[in-house]
C-alpha cells in the first residue's frame with residue numbers, strides 16, 4: 001500500500017468535503033511495475049455525481065461572475081500548490097502510472113505551467129466594447145462562464161490532462177466535476193489535497209468523483225445543468241459522448257486518438273531526427289496521443305537511419321520508474337501490453353523485419369507489463385500498426401521515394417492529431433505543412449503541446465483546442481450586449 005501525506009484520504013471531494021459516497025464499495029489501484037496494490041478508492045456513481053453538480057451550481061451562484069482578479073488568484077494558487085507538492089505528486093504518479101520518476105515530476109511542472117499561463121492571460125476574458133456602433137448602439141462582449149463543466153481524463157497524463165482543462169475552466173469561472181481514469185485516480189486525489197491545502201477556492205468550485213465510467217458519464221451527459229464536457233481519451237468514447245449529449249446540445253471539447261506520422265527526408269539532419277524520435281516516441285513508454293505511431297524515411301538515408309535508430313532503441317533501459325536510470329517503465333495494464341504484442345506479431349507475420357527488441361513469441365504471456373522497445377522495418381500500409389494507434393514502445397518504419405507518396409501515406413488515416421516533418425528544405429516544408437491534415441506539425445522537432453499554443457485534432461482526433469488563447473476561450477459563452485442611448 002502507498003503511504004503518503006497527500007493520500008491520508010483516498011476519497012472523492014464534493015462541495016469542499018472529502019467523501020467516499022454511499023456505495024460502500026472500493027476498487028483497487030495497482031502499481032503496474034510490481035502488481036502491488038497501492039490503494040483502494042471508493043466506487044462512486046450517479047448519486048455522487050449529481051451531488052457534485054449541485055455543489056458546482058452553488059459555487060456558480062456565489063458571485064457570478066467571479067472577477068478576473070479572483071480567478072487569477074485561484075490559478076496562481078493552484079500553480080503554487082502543484083509546485084509546492086511536486087515531489088510527492090510526482091512520486092505518486094510514478095507509482096500508479098509507471099513512467100520514470102523524473103518524467104513524472106516533469107509532468108507536474110508541465111501541469112503547473114498551464115495554470116501559470118492562464119493566470120497571465122486571464123484578463124483576455126474581460127468584457128470589451130467593440131469599436132463600431134452598429135444599429136446606433138454601443139456593443140459590449142461579455143465572456144460568461146458556460147456553467148458547471150464535466151472534465152473526464154485518461155490515465156496517460158494523470159496530472160497533465162486535468163491541468164489543461166481545469167486551468168481554462170477556472171479562468172472562465174466555471175465550477176467542475178472531475179472524473180479521473182480508474183487506473184490512475186491517486187495523482188488526482190493528491191492534487192486535490194495539495195490544492196485544498198495551498199489554494200483558496202470556494203466550496204464546490206472543484207469536485208472529484210471516481211469509479212466505473214458509465215454511471216458517472218451518463219449523469220454528466222444527461223444532466224441539464226452541465227452544459228459542457230471536456231474529454232480526453234479514445235475516439236470510441238468521444239463518439240459515444242457526442243451521441244449521448246445530442247439531445248441536450250451540449251458543448252464538447254474532445255481530444256481523441258491519433259496516428260502520428262514522423263517523416264524524414266533525405267536532406268534532414270539524421271542524428272538530430274533520431275534523437276528527436278527517441279524522445280518523442282518513448283515518452284510515457286509510447287503511451288501518449290502525440291507519440292509517433294508510424295515512421296517514414298526517404299530511401300536515400302533509410303539504411304543509415306535504421307542502423308542509428310536500432311542502436312539507440314536497443315540501448316534504452318526498461319524498468320521500474322522509481323529506479324534511477326530507467327528510460328521506459330511498464331505499460332499501464334495487460335490490455336495495453338497485449339495490443340503492442342499483437343501489432344508487432346502482425347507486422348512480422350506480414351513481412352516486417354525485427355531490427356531491435358524481442359520477438360513476441362519469446363515474451364511471457366502474462367505477469368510482466370514491461371514491453372521491450374522495438375523497431376520493425378519493411379512496414380506496409382496493411383499492417384495493424386499503420387492504421388491503429390499502438391500506444392506502446394513500437395517504432396514501425398517504412399521507406400518512401402517521393403514527397404507525393406509520403407504525403408498520401410501520412411494523410412491516409414481518419415486521425416489528425418500530431419505529425420512530424422524533418423527536412424532542411426523550407427519550400428518543401430511549407431508545401432507539406434499546408435497539405436498535412438494534422439492539428440500539430442513539428443518541423444525538425446518532435447516536441448508536443450505547450451501551454452502557450454492551441455493544441456487539438458483534425459478529423460476523428462477531436463473538437464476544440466487546449467492551450468493558447470484559443471484554449472482559454474473554450475469554457476466561456478460570448479454574450480453580446482448592445483446598449484441603446
Ligand code: ADP
Pocket residue numbers: 152153154155179180181182212213214216217218232233234235237238240
Ligand atoms: P483509454 O483507452 O485511454 O483508457 P478511454 O476513452 O477508455 O481511454 O478512457 C478515458 C476516460 O474516459 C477515462 O476516465 C474513462 O473512465 C472515461 N470513460 C470511458 N467510458 C466512458 C463513458 N461511457 N462515459 C464517460 N467517461 C468514460
